Amino acid sequence: MRANPDDNVVLAWARLMRAQRVVLTLIEQALKSAELPPLVWYDVLLELERAGDNGLRPFELEREMLLAQYNLSRLIDRMENAGYVERRACEGDGRGQIIAVTAAGKKVRRRMWAVYGPAIQRAVGGRLAEDGIETLNTLLGALIGKPAGGERSNS
Amino acid sequence: MRANPDDNVVLAWARLMRAQRVVLTLIEQALKSAELPPLVWYDVLLELERAGDNGLRPFELEREMLLAQYNLSRLIDRMENAGYVERRACEGDGRGQIIAVTAAGKKVRRRMWAVYGPAIQRAVGGRLAEDGIETLNTLLGALIGKPAGGERSNS
DNA sequence: AAAGATTGATGGATCAATCTTA
DNA sequence: TAAGATTGATCCATCAATCTTT
Secondary structure, eight states, rough: SSOOOHHHHHHHHHHHHHHHHHHHHHHHHHHHHOOOOOOHHHHHHHHHHGGGGGGHHHHHHHHHTTTHHHHHHHHHHHHHTTHHHHEEETTTTTTTTEEEEEEHHHHHHHHHHHHHHHHIIIIIISSSSSHHHHHHHHHHHHHHHHOOOOOOOOO | OSSSSOOOHHHHHHHHHHHHHHHHHHHHHHHHTTTOOOHHHHHHHHHHHGGOOOOOBBHHHHHHTTHHHHHHHHHHHHHHHSSEEEEEEOOTTTTOEEEOOOHHHHHHHHHHHHHHHHHHHTTTGGGGGGHHHHEEEEEEHHTTOOOOSSSOOOO
């Protein structure tokens, strides 16, 4: 139960921050170069496609994506404005609503994946061997509080 | 030379993003609860303390911290306003300036570390065994393009 | 022309307050 | 009173343009 981290722990923290920034920057840059929307739009569209025709409630999206409520509210505004999602009234709970992906939303997500997938491969897959990837998954899982494997895919 | 990532690679990417957000949120929250400045101020103060009395040029800070120039310019404004850093004229290059930490800046960095260090230990050190930490350092180093060990400490 | 640095305009993130329904 | 969601105000990040010195 030590209170202060030793040097290796501090190094791991610093590299976690830096690796995320390096990799994220590469990928956001790839999307921007292709004049596609930012990454968070992809995440929303993917969650909504997985949810199917029933869509999702904002609070469900919020928990899945670790976003603040007000943040998500305005993100959905922008995506609705772009025609990629739609808001529907929620039967059975007058406070709530249903967010669903549109045909245009599905289409743009596919276009995004064509850039996003290869960018992930360059930034992550190309830099570690397969057993390194698996070990990394286990270790990062411990930081998140998730089990070692068996999570859903991202495409 | 595959173009598309396989599922384990996509999972690693997703966990890298999520682990960073989870850990960063814990630590920023700890600083905020203690009414201390945000994390990026710590990083600037630490770099400046390491640089000693000569301070650093903004463009040096910029490269070390992966920050955009305009971003850093306004960050320094805020920190100067708070009395934690000072701008000096740069002899030998009339375009530039020197940024140096003040006594108040050194003091607040120490106060921040008293919160920050234990938060790192809780979020990272407490969740992985020592060999897990070392393996994580090696793997994240590959993503950043750094060698396996021998980096400077963070305190 | 290029490097170092700043600034105006704009968009997004955050906090606190608010509104509606459960 | 609490949950779901939105909004006004403010702060920070980003883009493009600018300024000064090399």
